[in-house]
Amino acid sequence: MMKKMRPLILLLICSITLFIPLSYAGGIADREVLANGITLLHAEKTGLPLVTVVIAVKAGSIAEPAEKSGLANLTADLLNEGTKTRSSKEISDAIEFVGGSLDASGGTDYVTVSLSVLKKDVGLGFDLLSDIILNPAFSEAEIQRRKTSIKNSIIQQKEEPGIIAAKAFAEAVFGKNPYGRPVEGTEVSLDRITREEIITFHQEHYLPNETIMTVVGDISKGELHALLDRYFMNWQRRECKELSLPEPAFGEKPQVVKIQKTLAQANIILGHLGIKRDNPDYYAVSVMNYILGGGGFVSRLMDNIRDNKGLAYDVHSSFSASKYAGSFQAGLQTKNESANTAIGEIFKEIERIRTEPVSDRELNDAKSYLTGSFPLRIDSNKKIAGFLTAVEYYGLGLDYVDNYRKLIEAVSKDDVLRVAGKYLNTNSYVLVVVGDLEKAALKY
Amino acid sequence: MKILRLLIVFVVLLFHVHAYALDVAEYTLKNGLKVLILEDHKAPTATFQIWYRVGSRDEDIGKTGLSHLLEHMMFKGTKTHGPKTFSQAIQRAGGTDNAFTSKEYTGYFELLASDRMGLPIELEADRMRNLVLTKEAVLSERDVVMEERRLRYEDDPQSLVYEEAMAVAFMNHPYRWPVIGWMSDLRDLNPEDLINHYRTYYAPNNAVIIVVGDVRKEEILSKVTDAFGDIPAGPLIKAVKIEEEEQRGERRFYVKKEAELPFIISAYKVPDIKHADSFALEVLGSILSEGKSSRLYQKLVYEQQIALSAWASYEGFHKDPFLFLTGATAASGKNIEDVEKAINDEIEKIKKTPPSDREVQRAKNQIEASFIMGQDSIYMQARMIGSFEMIGGWRLWERYLEGIRKVSPEDVRRVAEKYLVSDARTTGILIPVRDGKK
Numbered sequence: 001m002m003k004k005m006r007p008l009i010l011l012l013i014c015s016i017t018l019f020i021p022l023s024y025a026g027g028i029a030d031r032e033v034l035a036n037g038i039t040l041l042h043a044e045k046t047g048l049p050l051v052t053v054v055i056a057v058k059a060g061s062i063a064e065p066a067e068k069s070g071l072a073n074l075t076a077d078l079l080n081e082g083t084k085t086r087s088s089k090e091i092s093d094a095i096e097f098v099g100g101s102l103d104a105s106g107g108t109d110y111v112t113v114s115l116s117v118l119k120k121d122v123g124l125g126f127d128l129l130s131d132i133i134l135n136p137a138f139s140e141a142e143i144q145r146r147k148t149s150i151k152n153s154i155i156q157q158k159e160e161p162g163i164i165a166a167k168a169f170a171e172a173v174f175g176k177n178p179y180g181r182p183v184e185g186t187e188v189s190l191d192r193i194t195r196e197e198i199i200t201f202h203q204e205h206y207l208p209n210e211t212i213m214t215v216v217g218d219i220s221k222g223e224l225h226a227l228l229d230r231y232f233m234n235w236q237r238r239e240c241k242e243l244s245l246p247e248p249a250f251g252e253k254p255q256v257v258k259i260q261k262t263l264a265q266a267n268i269i270l271g272h273l274g275i276k277r278d279n280p281d282y283y284a285v286s287v288m289n290y291i292l293g294g295g296g297f298v299s300r301l302m303d304n305i306r307d308n309k310g311l312a313y314d315v316h317s318s319f320s321a322s323k324y325a326g327s328f329q330a331g332l333q334t335k336n337e338s339a340n341t342a343i344g345e346i347f348k349e350i351e352r353i354r355t356e357p358v359s360d361r362e363l364n365d366a367k368s369y370l371t372g373s374f375p376l377r378i379d380s381n382k383k384i385a386g387f388l389t390a391v392e393y394y395g396l397g398l399d400y401v402d403n404y405r406k407l408i409e410a411v412s413k414d415d416v417l418r419v420a421g422k423y424l425n426t427n428s429y430v431l432v433v434v435g436d437l438e439k440a441a442l443k444y
Numbered sequence: 445m446k447i448l449r450l451l452i453v454f455v456v457l458l459f460h461v462h463a464y465a466l467d468v469a470e471y472t473l474k475n476g477l478k479v480l481i482l483e484d485h486k487a488p489t490a491t492f493q494i495w496y497r498v499g500s501r502d503e504d505i506g507k508t509g510l511s512h513l514l515e516h517m518m519f520k521g522t523k524t525h526g527p528k529t530f531s532q533a534i535q536r537a538g539g540t541d542n543a544f545t546s547k548e549y550t551g552y553f554e555l556l557a558s559d560r561m562g563l564p565i566e567l568e569a570d571r572m573r574n575l576v577l578t579k580e581a582v583l584s585e586r587d588v589v590m591e592e593r594r595l596r597y598e599d600d601p602q603s604l605v606y607e608e609a610m611a612v613a614f615m616n617h618p619y620r621w622p623v624i625g626w627m628s629d630l631r632d633l634n635p636e637d638l639i640n641h642y643r644t645y646y647a648p649n650n651a652v653i654i655v656v657g658d659v660r661k662e663e664i665l666s667k668v669t670d671a672f673g674d675i676p677a678g679p680l681i682k683a684v685k686i687e688e689e690e691q692r693g694e695r696r697f698y699v700k701k702e703a704e705l706p707f708i709i710s711a712y713k714v715p716d717i718k719h720a721d722s723f724a725l726e727v728l729g730s731i732l733s734e735g736k737s738s739r740l741y742q743k744l745v746y747e748q749q750i751a752l753s754a755w756a757s758y759e760g761f762h763k764d765p766f767l768f769l770t771g772a773t774a775a776s777g778k779n780i781e782d783v784e785k786a787i788n789d790e791i792e793k794i795k796k797t798p799p800s801d802r803e804v805q806r807a808k809n810q811i812e813a814s815f816i817m818g819q820d821s822i823y824m825q826a827r828m829i830g831s832f833e834m835i836g837g838w839r840l841w842e843r844y845l846e847g848i849r850k851v852s853p854e855d856v857r858r859v860a861e862k863y864l865v866s867d868a869r870t871t872g873i874l875i876p877v878r879d880g881k882k
Contacts, residue, residue, distance in 0.1 A: 047486040048819055088746070092736035097806045099813025101735075118813055145749065152705070152752040152775050159704045159876075161599055262702050264598040265591070296540075297519065297531035307528065310587030313595055333595050365536050372538020375557050379487035380820040 028378075029214075029388050030221070031398060034228065037209025037237045041388045042224055043216045045381055049119040051217035053129060054385040056110040056393060059205035062178040062245060062324060070185015071193050073106030074146060075201050079113065079132040080104050081142040086131060088142060095128055102128055106183050109323055110212075110393065116382075119218045123227065130231035133206060138198050151187050161267040162333070165434045168257045169269045169329065172430040177248040179325050208235045212392045216385045245324050248273055250428050256444050259434040266339040266435030270346050271329030272425050277321040277394045283407040284415040285319055285423060290366040291416070292353050293317025293330055298365065300349050301330060309345070311338050319423075323394065328423065336439035343431065343444060353420045357413045371405045468829060468838060469661045475677040476649025479668055480829055480838060481661040484822055490558035490657025491822050494568050495551040495830045497652075498645035500625075501618045501763070502684055509589065509625015509633075510641045512545040516585045517638065518552065519543075522574035527581075530567060537563050545623050548763055549834045555823060558658035562667055568653075569671035572646055582635040590631070593624050601703040602773070605872045612695050613711045613767060613870040617688040647678025652833055656826040688713070688765065695870040703876035705752065706780035709771040710787070713868045717760035718836045723847035724855040725758040725768060725863065730807035731799050731856065732756035732770070732790065737806070739794075740772075744786050750778040754787065761831050768863060780873055795861040798853035811848050 029043040064071040080102060081088040095102040100117035102125070113133060117125040157163045167182055174180030185193075213232075215224055250273055275285060286294075293301035293316050305315045317330040330350070334342045378384050378401075391400050431444055471479045499511050521527035534541040539556030541564070554564035597603045607622050614620035653672075655664050691713060715721055732740050733756040740754040754772035770791070774783045818824045832841040 045486070048816060050817060050820065089737060089742065093806075096735040096737045097802070097809060099809040099811075116817065118816065145746070148749060148775070149745070149752065155704045155776050156752060156773065159601055159702070264594040295535065297528075298535055303528070306588055308584075310584040311591070313588055313592035333599075334591060335594060365532065369535040369538055372536075372557065373540065374538070375487065375489050376538070376540065376555055379489040379822065382820055 029216075029384075029398060031392070034208070034232075036233060036235055037207070037211075038228075038232065038235075039212045039392055040228070041212065041214045041392060042221065043384055043388065044218070044220060045216055045384070046218050048381070049218050050381060051115075051117055051119055051122045051125065051215065051219050052381045052385045053115040053125070054214045054389050055113040055129070055133065056212040056214075056389050057113070057133070057206055058109070058210040058240075059111045059201070060107045060109045061181060061183045062108055063205055063243060064178070064201065066176070066178070066181065067189065068193055068197060069181045069189040070150065070183075071197060071201055072111065072205075073183045073185065074143075074150065074190065074193060075198050076104045076106040076111040076113075077146050077150065078138055078142060078198065079136050081146060082137040082139055083131045083135040084137055085135070091128060091132065094124065098124060100125060102132070104132065108179055108183055112389075114385075122219060122223075126227040126231045130235075134235055136202065138195055138202070140195055143195055143198065147190050147193075150184050151190055154182075154184060154187055161261060161263055161265070161434045164259060164261070165267040165269050165331075165432045168259060168434070169271065169430060169432045170327075172255050172257055172432065173271065173273060173327050174248045174325065176246050177325055178245060179248070179322065179327075205240065207238050207240055208232070209237045210240050212389055214385045214388045214392075216381045216388070243324070248325050250425070251430070253428060254444075255430045256442075257430065257432045258437055258442065259432070260437045261434055263435050264335060265333040266336045266433050266440045267331075267333050268339060268343060268346075269329050269331045269432045270343065270429060271327055272429045274319045274326035274328040275321050275423060276326050277323055279321070279326075281415075281419050281423070282321055283404075284411045284419040285321075286370060287363065287366045287408065287411045288353065288358075288416045288420050289317055289319050289328075290370060291358050291362045292349060292420075294319075295366065295369065300353070301332075301346065304349060305332060305342060305345050309341075311342050311345075336436045339433060339435065339440040340443050343442075347426055350424050351426055353416075354424050354426070355421075357417050360413070363411075363413055363416065367408050367411065370408045374401065374404065466829070466838075466842060470838075471665055473648065473669060473673055475673065475675055476647075477668075477672050477675075478652045478833075479665060480652065480654045480833065481659070481664050482656045482825060482829065483659060483661060484656055484819075484825065485658045487822075488558050488658050489555065489822065490561055490655060490659050491553055491555045491826050492561055492564040492568065493551055493553040493654040493826050493830060494572075495549050495652045495654065495834060496645055497548075497650050497681075497834060498550055498641075499546050499548045500621060500623045501547050502645070503618060503621070505621075506629060507633075507637050508621040508629045509623075510638055511550050512623050512625065513582070513586060513589050513630075513633070514638055514641055515543045515545045515550050515552075516589060517577060517582060517642075518571055518575060520581055520585070521576055522570050523576060524570050524574055525567070527576070530571065533563060533567060539564070547619055547623060548761075549830070551830060553823070553826070561655070561659060561664060565664075565667050565671045569675065572648070572651070572672070573675055575642060575646075577635065577639050577642065579635045582633070582638055586630055586633050589624065590627065593627060593630065596624065597622070598627075601699065601701040601874050601876070602707050604701060605699050605707055605709055605874045608697060608699060609709050609711050609870055609872045612697050612872065613691075613713070615689050615691075617686050617764065618684065619688075619762070619764070619766065644678070645681065647681075648672055648675050649677040650681055652830065654826045654830050654833070656822045656829070686764070691868050691870075694866050697870075697872050698875055699872065700875045700877050702878070703874055705776060706774040706783075706876060707771070707874035708774075708780055708784050708787075708871065709769060710784075710869055710871045711767040711769050712864050713765060714758065714760070714768045714863045715765045716762045716835065717840065717844070719765075720847075721859050721862070722758070722760045723844070724851045724859040725760065726811065726848060727804060727807045727851045728794070728856050728860055729756050729758040729768065730810055731794070731803050734807065734810050739790050740770075740787065743790055744772060744783065748786060750775055750786060751783050754783075761835055763835055784871070784873075791860060791864050794857060795864065796857075798857040801853060804851065804853050804856060808848055808851070812845060815845060
């Protein structure tokens with residue numbers, strides 16, 4: 001939502017590629033389930049006088065009714081906009097006065113509330129954290145204010161071709177499944193949401209037994225438990241309805257979505273349904289996708305379309321494997337006139353990896369990167385907190401650091417060929433193009 | 445020398461509760477290559493970075509974008525290691541690599557397990573002098589950069605306004621052109637110019653190595669000396685010394701472009717971080733803009749609800765005086781004139797009445813906390829050391845917090861009055877036009 005607030009730091013520097021930080025990490029944490037059902041992960045790190053807390057509550061957009069799209073995000077967004085005893089300004093002033101941060105943000109699967117403070121301010125941090133999660137006021141004035149702000153962000157997204165394309169892609173691939181809806185809702189759906197619905201959503205979904213709390217930093221077990229006893233033990237456990245989501249289905253034939261915008265580049269996304277995170281083929285898919293378009297400069301898509309043909313700056317492919325559904329996509333931006341050529345090359349590369357075995361070198365390089373880069377995924381408190389949250393949410397286990405290596409190392413060339421054939425599809429796909437359609441003159 | 449440095453660090457530690465002094469070890473090889481090493485043993489990883497003192501400020505009119513294009517070309521292969529091998533080798537070792545170019549410098553970095561630091565050291569030493577630059581490869585990568593320019597500027601209306609603000613605010617200083625270069629300069633690029641750029645600026649005496657992470661400094665220094673020590677120093681590079689002409693009145697411009705929401709940016713001429721006023725300017729930026737309790741958010745976004753976002757930022761990380769920026773995206777249906785007036789009202793207010801003690805203290809606490817939080821990341825620490833080193837020496841970083849602590853509410857008022865004056869302002873406004881109708 002705040003994406004455009006400080007664009008300048010980004011603008012001052014041009015990089016050779018979009019810098020996408022890796023996030024994942026593992027292992028070294030204690031896990032326990034507290035009396036009220038909170039799953040607690042704790043990693044004590046005494047190097048710096050800092051404490052980072054990430055709270056994931058299973059109250060994301062997949063839990064909201066389709067016609068109230070944006071309800072989960074709006075609820076999360078309102079958490080730090082006032083509690084029963086503190087105004088919005090009092091909350092931001094309190095945390096910012098000590099140089100800390102307290103953010104709440106929506107998501108598809110879970111809502112994330114994160115706190116970052118110096119050790120000396122950890123008491124204040126937990127006080128605020130518990131207050132905004134347990135006692136949000138959801139005042140009518142704040143609701144109107146945030147609705148207007150989110151609607152403005154939705155309007156602004158229409159000047160970002162990448163976002164237009166991504167939204168159209170999700171909608172076409174997932175259909176009625178909640179992963180097809182924008183987390184922030186639409187201008188129309190937001191107007192339908194009432195204060196009562198927000199309060200009810202909060203009561204039904206913000207539950208300790210639906211919460212993962214990850215605490216990383218300079219805080220001992222004893223100190224942490226004292227804070228939890230004081231600030232989180234009044235949070236009452238309650239039964240929560242099981243989620244039942246419609247299973248998305250592959251289309252019968254290709255679906256091409258063309259969106260006209262007067263732009264210098266065509267923004268292209270090609271893809272289809274993918275795999276869920278618990279699919280045992282996840283690791284073979286990771287290796288396969290690294291070779292195809294996930295491996296940055298060394299991927300086939302990058303080599304072909306950027307390095308050899310100079311057609312694009314950013315070329316990539318990815319599998320987004322969520323808990324309840326997943327998708328595969330290859331994407332790039334190229335001048336309108338090159339759109340057909342670039343799309344043709346994506347198809348060629350997908351077909352090649354589906355039908356021909358990868359080389360030994362490609363396989364070994366991919367495995368060597370995926371396993372060898374693991375230490376980088378857990379080398380800061382912030383990364384560790386994010387990693388532990390994901391490990392718990394997806395049920396990967398605290399021995400994931402070791403397991404991951406074994407699972408990746410076990411992937412063979414046959415596995416790569418098999419999963420490419422199984423999870424990539426050049427007959428049934430969604431192709432989204434946002435750009436100057438006259439200049440692009442698409443063949444698809 | 446080293447003992448003296450340690451003593452200074454110790455003294456600083458004694459006088460302050462928090463340890464802000466940086467235990468950076470500094471060495472200079474015979475060929476002029478500077479090496480800065482900061483041991484940080486929190487995790488078994490490290491970053492190797494090499495920064496060249498060349499950026500778009502060193503370019504010429506008609507030949508803009510060379511530094512950035514060269515950054516791209518540095519990944520194309522050397523005489524020793526063939527094409528496309530650089531990132532392959534780093535990624536095979538479980539590392540990541542990338543690079544960045546600014547108006548002042550060009551930097552390259554690798555992040556990897558700390559027991560593998562020999563690899564980036566060897567590869568960076570190799571590509572400092574042995575890059576293969578063929579005409580065909582340069583022109584093909586030039587096409588990639590043109591696509592990058594389309595992505596980042598041509599199709600991003602707010603970036604276009606930012607780019608033009610630089611071009612209008614600066615008249616004779618090279619800060620006026622964008623790091624990525626103008627489109628027509630890229631189109632007409634002569635590969636020979638790029639080769640000369642490489643030969644001129646990529647030499648040990650124009651570079652600084654920064655290593656942060658789980659390493660032992662003696663071991664790194666020895667590896668760096670082995671790999672880089674024999675590279676001869678290049679000829680002395682004369683620094684670009686240009687003083688921007690005085691601005692004698694407000695400059696305004698408009699960008700009409702397909703967009704949804706109006707946007708405004710204002711740029712005021714201010715000194716760089718080496719100037720004594722920089723600390724108060726930093727605090728001023730923070731009071732106006734840092735977080736939801738800041739003045740611009742509270743007034744424009746929260747109370748008046750005329751803007752989707754509003755910000756201010758002191759941009760002092762430059763060798764020469766640069767800019768203090770303010771900006772806002774108007775909310776749907778709101779007038780950009782009202783947004784401009786609201787921002788200017790806030791600026792006038794702080795010129796008349798100093799901020800409260802609490803506001804100044806909040807800004808100081810935010811700046812100091814972000815300093816400590818930045819140490820969570822080895823990459824960010826190296827970036828900070830490099831940014832200060834390029835401007836005037838990494839030790840400025842230590843002094844910076846000292847300077848921030850001394851800022852008074854009256855200092856903030858005074859610098860607002862001194863620098864945020866309309867005659868030294870450049871204002872650009874994005875006027876959205878409907879798609880297809882120019």
